[in-house]
Amino acid sequence: MNSRLLLVLALALPAPFALAAGGNAVPALPSLDVLKTDLSLNEGQAAQIAPLLEELSQAQQSLGPLQTAATQASAAAQAQIAALLTEEQRPQLTPVFAGRGGGGQRGQRGVGAAGVPAGVDNYVLGPDSKPQAGVPRGKITKATLTSQVYDGRTFTYQVYVPAQYDGTRPAAVFVGQDGDSYIRDPGAWHLDVVFDNLIAKKEMPVTIGIFIDPSSQADRAMEYDTLGDRYARFLIDEVLPEVGKSYRLTKDPEGRAIAGFSSGAICAFTVAWERPDQFRKVISCFGSFTAIGRQPARGGQPAVSGGEIYPTLIRTTPIKPLTVYIQDGSNDLNNQYGNWYLANQQMVSSLEWANANPPRGGRGAAAAGSPAVRYRVNHVFGDGGHTANQGASIFPEIIRWMWQGYEPKE
Secondary structure (H helix, E strand, O other), rough: OOOHHHHHHHOOOOOOHHHOOOOOOOOOOHHHHHHHHOOOHHHHHHHHHHOOOOHHHHHHOOOOHHHHHHHHHHHHHHHHHHHOOOOOOOOHHHHOOOOOOOOOOOOOOOOHHOOOOOOOOOOOOHHHHHOOOOOOOEEEEEEEOOOOOOOOOOEEEEEOOOOOOOOOOOOEEEEOOOOOHHOOOOOOHHHHHHHHHHHHOOOOOEEEEEEEEOOOOOOHHHHHOOOOOHHHHHHHHHHHHHHHHOOEEOOOOOHEEEEEEEEHHHHHHHHHOOOOOOEEEEEOOOOOOHHOOEOOOOOOOOOOHHHHHHHHHHHOOOOOOEEEEEEEEEEOOHHHEHHHHHHHHHHHHHHHHHHHHHOOOOOHOOOOOOOOOOOEEEEEEEOOOOHHHHHHHHHHHHHHHHOOOOOOOO
């Protein structure tokens, strides 16, 4: 086994996790933007690590037989990574690869795991996130799409179709970023199972789920954390029409929900913010409403804000007809890009302030919107970190709340 593959395997299965998990599961691959955030990587380091992440992304599905070898090679491989880091970055290496992230295995927490203190972030899945006897299972198919909006990049996506869909009327739509993390097994979220159970109980409408992965881990931050309408155009002009060739999808924006975690969450919010005529329901779990996407001034061009600007935009922009659910934990990230927990509190505060200050002249949210338009907003804050634990445990309740009062118009 060559040293490059050993390095890649160790990224997937570092020794602390392998021992805790008993060698029975492969955790989620940390994304490049998480590594940039947690390790403060410079561009040169990121460029060297990105191909390793991409190689693992393609190979991870077949790693089971190699877990023992990966565990044995972990220490040496982490030493190779450490050689690329500075003295200030190296102490953070083990926590970063010890289970951080939104798509990893649940319950693998210990002292320092994912940067969360022991004894917190202890959330478990309920029965609606587990297969139930007598509940029909939906089907999932995988496809790829070459995007013109993103200059020829190829995206992989998976489509969930519930057993109750018969094509006689348009289905509601749910779009999830970092899509594979939401539906893979083993995994954290099990959204296909959640949908099976809630659709069977008529607690959510018959819904087509579209679970989209970034074109690559190297480009994830650019695609997800950048403000503007580019990802919305990719989704609305390319993905939905392609899926719509096979299934009837509602065109009612009230029947379209979009969700994400971490950078995928700000991506979801940006789509609805830019195009409320297309999407009006947003679910954000430990969202990165921080400065990851900020671009400094260069070459005579002004600086470009990242997600840190959203609380100000919400307060100074006419209210949009959005339903927004925000989740985060008090042990989320705090680094050079911002404090995630504070940022999510700022988001909730701004949405609530806008609702409490209806249009009556002046500027922004208190000026131009219709008096009848309000944000429908809910949130939960716990003690978790940058993990899926709390969000996954309450996702059935989020979905129930999200679809309350929805009546199909088609």
